[in-house]
Amino acid sequence: MKSSCRFSVILTFLLGLTNLLSAFVYGQLVTPYQYDVDLLPASFHRQRRDSLRAQLPDSSIAIFFSNPIRNRSNDVDYVYHQDPNLYYFSGFRDPNAILVIFKEPFLWYSGSKVTEFLIIQPPNVKDELWTGRMATIEDAEKVSGCTTIIYSSDSSCLNLPYATFKKVLHLRLPQGVANNKNDHHELFDLLEQFKSFTAPDSVKTDDYLLQKIVARLRQLKSPEELQLLTKSIEMSVAAHLEMMQAVRPGMTEYEVEAVGEFGFYRRGAEDVGYPSICGSNENSCTLHYQKNRKTLHAGDLLLLDMGAEYHGYSADITRTLPVSGTFTVQQRTLYEIVLKAQEAGIRDCIAGNEFKNPHKSAFRIISEALLKLGIASDEDDVRRYFPHGTSHYLGLDVHDPGDYQPLQPGQVITVEPGIYIPAGSPCDPKWWNIGIRIEDDVLITDNLPVVLSGNLPKKTSEIEKIIQDAQQNSRGK
Ligand code: GLY
Numbered sequence: 395m396k397s398s399c400r401f402s403v404i405l406t407f408l409l410g411l412t413n414l415l416s417a418f419v420y421g422q423l424v425t426p427y428q429y430d431v432d433l434l435p436a437s438f439h440r441q442r443r444d445s446l447r448a449q450l451p452d453s454s455i456a457i458f459f460s461n462p463i464r465n466r467s468n469d470v471d472y473v474y475h476q477d478p479n480l481y482y483f484s485g486f487r488d489p490n491a492i493l494v495i496f497k498e499p500f501l502w503y504s505g506s507k508v509t510e511f512l513i514i515q516p517p518n519v520k521d522e523l524w525t526g527r528m529a530t531i532e533d534a535e536k537v538s539g540c541t542t543i544i545y546s547s548d549s550s551c552l553n554l555p556y557a558t559f560k561k562v563l564h565l566r567l568p569q570g571v572a573n574n575k576n577d578h579h580e581l582f583d584l585l586e587q588f589k590s591f592t593a594p595d596s597v598k599t600d601d602y603l604l605q606k607i608v609a610r611l612r613q614l615k616s617p618e619e620l621q622l623l624t625k626s627i628e629m630s631v632a633a634h635l636e637m638m639q640a641v642r643p644g645m646t647e648y649e650v651e652a653v654g655e656f657g658f659y660r661r662g663a664e665d666v667g668y669p670s671i672c673g674s675n676e677n678s679c680t681l682h683y684q685k686n687r688k689t690l691h692a693g694d695l696l697l698l699d700m701g702a703e704y705h706g707y708s709a710d711i712t713r714t715l716p717v718s719g720t721f722t723v724q725q726r727t728l729y730e731i732v733l734k735a736q737e738a739g740i741r742d743c744i745a746g747n748e749f750k751n752p753h754k755s756a757f758r759i760i761s762e763a764l765l766k767l768g769i770a771s772d773e774d775d776v777r778r779y780f781p782h783g784t785s786h787y788l789g790l791d792v793h794d795p796g797d798y799q800p801l802q803p804g805q806v807i808t809v810e811p812g813i814y815i816p817a818g819s820p821c822d823p824k825w826w827n828i829g830i831r832i833e834d835d836v837l838i839t840d841n842l843p844v845v846l847s848g849n850l851p852k853k854t855s856e857i858e859k860i861i862q863d864a865q866q867n868s869r870g871k
Pocket residue numbers: 668699710786792810833
């Protein structure tokens with residue numbers, strides 16, 4: 395047996411063993427409903443609900459709705475994506491679901507007391523024929539750890555004595571929910587029921603407080619969450635490296651995007667965390683450019699802001715590359731400024747620092763440099779070229795909720811300063827069409843910050859070497 399072959403047999407065996415072990419640790423087994431064995435365990439979701447309950451005001455209930463199914467056109471829907479809050483508190487990923495959490499035990503119809511319940515859509519043969527296995531009560535119980543699960547076909551599922559609670563808390567209600575006239579137990583119908591039950595003045599609803607409580611919980615990542623977030627960041631780092639090695643003049647933005655997304659999906663990503671931003675030359679100056687259709691030319695910069703989503707958790711990484719493998723003088727000058735600003739921002743990611751500290755440091759460096767180069771004439775002018783903040787929380791949402799209070803251990807934030815100088819800007823035209831952003835994902839700890847995406851090179855010399863070596867190798871073939 396060749397040693398590489400023996401190695402791959404051993405590797406396959408070890409990977410199998412790892413899967414089995416994690417299935418054992420998480421208490422999850424592959425079933426036709428769910429194939430992954432490293433999903434967040436039910437105990438995590440149960441614990442999240444308990445933490446939420448502890449923060450609810452007396453005599454209140456909190457209600458979370460699933461995301462609606464969005465129609466794309468005619469009879470084709472967009473790929474379904476669960477609402478991150480419903481997922482966080484239940485692990486449930488199918489549509490047409492509602493989670494209800496009581497502050498105090500509630501006397502259930504059976505005569506027993508419950509502290510929470512989950513409403514799910516009853517499986518039906520017709521939908522299962524087209525879109526696959528739907529969750530049963532047992533499946534939902536296993537995923538969520540919730541012991542009271544009811545089908546939405548139960549006519550009393552949302553008929554609660556709302557006026558007896560001091561507060562009925564919910565987040566912004568789902569908008570634009572489609573009404574499937576053939577099904578009377580879908581999200582549309584449940585939402586209508588909820589609205590009519592809570593319409594009387596005697597019911598005190600609140601759609602603000604819950605948002606604050608949820609943000610305070612979600613901003614602190616547990617070890618289980620960090621494991622998944624790290625995985626999505628690591629696969630994104632690997633895919634970004636593959637894009638650096640693949641980039642060539644003559645390629646299109648979408649070809650580079652395809653290399654990156656292939657890198658995500660073949661490593662197990664279920665989605666992208668947000669639409670991939672692959673902008674060359676003038677498009678590097680569009681902050682959230684998504685068209686990705688242009689051909690790359692030697693001398694262009696290519697800004698790649700892309701992150702995988704793994705079990706709901708999103709990476710968010712940006713690198714800016716010289717398509718030919720060498721930065722021009724102007725590109726290098728601005729790149730070094732952004733890098734210096736980013737490194738200063740990362741150094742400020744210390745527990746206890748104001749959330750804004752990384753931005754203030756990054757902004758100061760960029761501001762001084764742009765004023766010195768004569769690109770900007772004053773601070774307002776600097777904002778024209780650096781028009782966004784430096785950090786946001788990262789997690790289930792790429793722009794995750796948080797309280798924007800001083801940084802705390804267990805938070806993950808991005809550090810992503812940039813300089814963007816579109817053509818026509820009031821400065822020397824030699825700077826035009828240069829857009830640079832450098833973005834890493836940073837874990838706040840009790841000590842120094844941990845750059846979770848830190849394995850992805852970002853120095854000009856490193857990036858140039860990777861691109862040049864790859865381009866030379868492919869020419870030699
Ligand atoms: N990818 C969006 C952002 O960096 O905030």
